[in-house]
Amino acid sequence: MATTDVVPRGSAGQMGQKRVVNDMSIQVATVNGSGSQSSNTVLLRSIFQMGVPISGKNLFPSNIAGLPTWFTIRANKDGYIARKKEIDLLIAMNAETAQDDVKTLNPGAAVLYDEPLALDKLRTDLIFYAVPYDKLAATVGADAKLRKLIKNMIYVGVAAHLLGIDHAEVEKAIGKQFATKAKAATLNLAAAKAGHDYAAANLTKRDPFYIERMDKTKGKIIVDGNSAAALGCMFAGCTVVTWYPITPSSSLVETMIDYMKEHRVGPDGKATFAIVQAEDELAAIGMVIGAAWAGARSMTATAGPGISLMAEFTGLAYFVEIPAVIWDIQRVGPSTGLPTRTSQGDVLSTAFLSHGDTKHILLFPSSVSECFSMAQEAFDLAEHFQTPVFVMSDLDLGMNNWMSDPFSYPEKPIDRGKVLTREDIEKAGSFARYKDVDGDGIGYRTLPGTEHPAAAYFARGSGHNERAQYSERPDDFERNMERLNKKFETARSFVPRPEVMTGAKAKVGIIAYGTSHWAIIESRDQLVNEHKLETDYLRVRSYPFTREIHDFIANHERVYVVEQNRDGQMASLLKLDIKPELHPRLRSICHIHGLPIDARSVTDELMMMEGK
């Protein structure tokens, strides 16, 4: 924690403390459904517009209105945007949690609170600022109903002033947030101004935290992973989406509906896509499979419970060899678990989803730009290998705000895989659907409606031979299963390769994937700066594993596999793949409480396991 290095402990309010510039975490504690989302976005954007790297994470309950919710903003000049464990500035708006929220702060933190809560009586080692929100809201002139909402924008005005954010940036962010709602914009501008003016006239800056203008966000975008995925799927040429609402995946499809309506409807008003809300996840995946069998680039988005329900159909798609793209926006299981909290807990169950011998291609995006680019990779791999492909995102990536470079236009042409046309069949005379013609394990398929008497084949989940005929012959079954295995082996050289960061012969390696990445890059710097421990790092981007992963493990004495589940699921998956003599090198660092993983926890646990 950078702030503890500079803020004198227990010396809140003392003069002469060192300024902490562009390095802080802000936590806003509100009540779910109180309309704080817009205000938090405005605060986030204001910092972003000041040129400071940020991330915004919504730590919310499984509830529509009434339960406590927190929004965390990380601003960091070095670009560390993982969740920070410690809170530097608390904006306490929720009477129910305020006392607990204050009690858990580290000494030296600042608290902005609603005056009647009288939080300053609780501790002497914090810096308190009281704001009379009700009185200020009344001066803004809103009616009683709206006052509750605009209190949220008042705290933005106060906090921005205290942190030294130009009020013009707040106004600009409000303009963007309420671009299509002029009346709301006016009211919110007045509220922010009221907060700003109150702070300017009544509050004396006593905390060390400042935002100062820099230039690290120029040209960047702010977007959540689900929206990025929606865009990616649209540009990947997806034509059929069938889904069943489930947190945290729903916004992926809902955003996609908006984008597709805007950009994938012709001048004649006809859509180049169909999006259907199914009756459950079984139907959602069934429709994906039916559509893909008939030739559409089809997908669904779901979370753990949906993945469980899709198991049987996934086996059908694997065995009949039908493409499917499934986005798993992972949340905390087992069972209903913590539906609004993040996890990487579906790795093992998804890799082998369904009964019998099945295994599936998995992609692990770490960033919003990978949500965009892996969309096309997923569709291309699914159609190339005629098999389900799972994109293993998570709630933290999918639903939270991330800063990114703008996405690059896809330059790679769309890969529709081995599909025979009427002309191809005419030339060949006939075809055998499941024959390994090219030695890569991938057969040729035809689409229903191909007008040639020899084009059709009988797709079935029961045993079949190369010519798609029903067969219970042991040799047919074995040959087919071995070919499916070969196909999976072929995929090893097609899936996205890992990102490897190696330095000067480090003995310690770290393996991570997905959103854990952001904690790792920060933790590696902490390990060097605080413990002089150099590490190499490999970020897994896909399953099956590629050669680089085997080499990385072989080249390091100890390899820490960091993940957000209890059982070390990636570590287990790796152990199935690597030589047994390498097993002892793998050590798991697991993180399961549902909040996005932070660097400090990784650093502390890794050092403990290093025995130092």
Next chain:
Amino acid sequence: MGTTTNTPAPSSAPAPKTNRIGLQVIDYRGGKTTLCAGCGHNAISERIIDAMYEMGVQPERVAKLSGIGCSSKSPAYFMNRAHSLNSVHGRMPSVATGAMLANKDLIALGVTGDGDTVSIGVGQFVHLMRRNLPIIYVIEDNGCYGLTKGQFSATADLGSKLKSGVVNDLPPVDTCAMAIQLGATFVGRSFSGDKRQLHTMLKAAIAHRGTVMLDVVSPCVTFNDHEGSTKSYKYMQEHEEAVNEVSFVPSFEEINVDYDPGSTLEVTMHDGSSLRLRKMEEEYDPTNKIHAVRRLMESHEKGEVLTGVFYINAKAPNFIDLLNVTDQPLATLPESVTRPSREVLAKCMEELQ
């Protein structure tokens, strides 16, 4: 099964009989059945072959879809030139829906059983019906699970007996009443042994653009054709009551038989063909849902097995119409259409800045 072999060329004169697109009935045949000799399902397969042949349907345009069970195996025994997907138990409706989303030019033919539809698949059945997806959905209904050796299904009638003497004490689900209530637009029941009625209903079904739900009582000769069964050949012969006599004139044939508008309802189908329903019961009105469901409920009390076209609405929009997709099937749209331009991405990026 020889699904990929070409049709053998005709060997000698006289020229074989062909339909309006120049195909012979053999072009609609399938593999050799592996169902029991005398199984009602085989008769249904024959009727499908005849109806498709007579309607001049291009076999390659047909998508045969099924779930799991004896009935779901039967698509292998007709129309080898049509693509087929034998999917998972009870989930054929979703697979069929997906296929039609991808290619609306397909003619979806779903074949299922009473176990596949009414027990494990009842959820998907419900939602298929309410979407009015263009599909011919045939339940080969034998009141039992044939493939697992004769357990009761949910269409077994109250009081009907298993071979072992076990009596069914739960009421049956009436799939036709359900389908009417849920939104299917062509609902009827027939009997695998009623060649003429089933054949005619299947031809009319091919002309309909919406969900056709046909419950076809199809006796299981091995497990449910004994005394005490209500799905046996004998029981059907004794209890079948048709609400109307069904006749059909395809759009490509000239109408040369008059009918009495007082006793016959003529329905003009989507493609211009004509479905005629001659009243067998004075009061029966197949355009009235309430009427249809009431009559079906009455039949249970009277111990009748009603057959005929119970309900028809040839004008309701179907699910694909509602989606308003491009004329060219989504499945084959080129990249130039499915990938927006650089300018679109630039605009999307600007909005996020």
